[in-house]
Amino acid sequence: MITIDQQQKLLLNVARRLTKKITVYAIGGTAMMFLGFKDATLDIDLVFENEKDRAIFKEAVKSLGYLEMDAIKIYGTKRNTPEMFKLNDERFDLFVVEVIDFIFSENMRKRAEQIHQFEKNLILKIANPHDLILMKCATDRIKDKDDARKIINSTKIEWDIIIEEAKNQTTLGKERAVFDLTGFLEDLRKIGVNIPSEIMGRLFELIEKQVKEKKKNL
């Protein structure tokens, strides 16, 4: 586990080794720590805008002694898995734009308003809590449901933002987005998270609509 202080020191060390100014988006546990939802995290999940920035970041991380590891161990055979680097208990999961079955969209980037700059070269933008839920749905590891529960219980959720983004994902070509989100929220309801029935109803309607359109096109 890595605490806030350790994470800051680590990111400062990485920033000092970067050869160019880059902007990255924090999702997952890292973002949750900056937003005050969590005190420690297992991994640092970052989304890059392009492959070039990730390559620069990778070099910095490698120079700190981190070793590449196989994403299959954590993410199985899912698509768009991150490049992973590990040293002792700390791990970096580095994505480029796509996070499994979701795209870190333009709207998500705009909503990432909180900025943390490390030295001169590392600009870390923190994903909005609503988008964190969607990203948790994308990665859907064992701990992700618990994290999503923490977010929903600790902040006022505007469900319209989540539904609109799920629709947006569909238009961006991620057809599974609404389906995955509905399944994820259903699972959360089963463990006692308060998700309004009206929201589930709207999501089911969207799935039905999507299925009808699919059938029409066949």
Add this chain to the structure above:
Amino acid sequence: MKKRELLQKLAGIQTIESVMDILKVDKRMAIYYLYVLRKDGYVKTRRQSNNRRVYNISLDNKLGGKSYYDIINRYSPIKISTPVIHKIYGKEPSLEETLIYAIKTKSLRTILASLALFKKINNWVELYHLSKENHIERQVGALYDLARSIIKVRKMTTKFRSSALSKEKYKFEYVIPELKSRDFTKIERVWKIHLPFNKKDLEEYR
């Protein structure tokens, strides 16, 4: 009570009485809860003129770092309170960087408050470099002339002025889109920049 829950309930400016009131506990327990949060770096304490303690409780205190707004508030008589979070770690942002950031926000009050930075700015090479990078050399020049008309400022180098000064081919630009000045048209003409302030806006500097 969990630390996170405690932080959520007490976030903001508190006194010992308000902590007792919010948590519905006696003074001894309120002091203990403040101790728990302070140990983790969430609490900053200051004293009022009557020696009473006031507690600033926030996640930001733990995160540390410096924000551009902290710097503006340190030097300007006009204070800014903003929900915008832009923290910098591992280095102290320079006054020159802070001024450029303020202009780029295109926020009237932030730019107004940042005029006070001209009192302290002396690295004109860095300022020119940063403003050129952001294509706002003329905006910086015009705001400098404006600041000079209301407060005592450091002298701008002739190199900055001659390099940044408006050329024939330049068109008028804005500091804040659509905002023009009625009272500082002379400065506007020199730099071909529309200033967003009138004399009345600058009263807080007098």
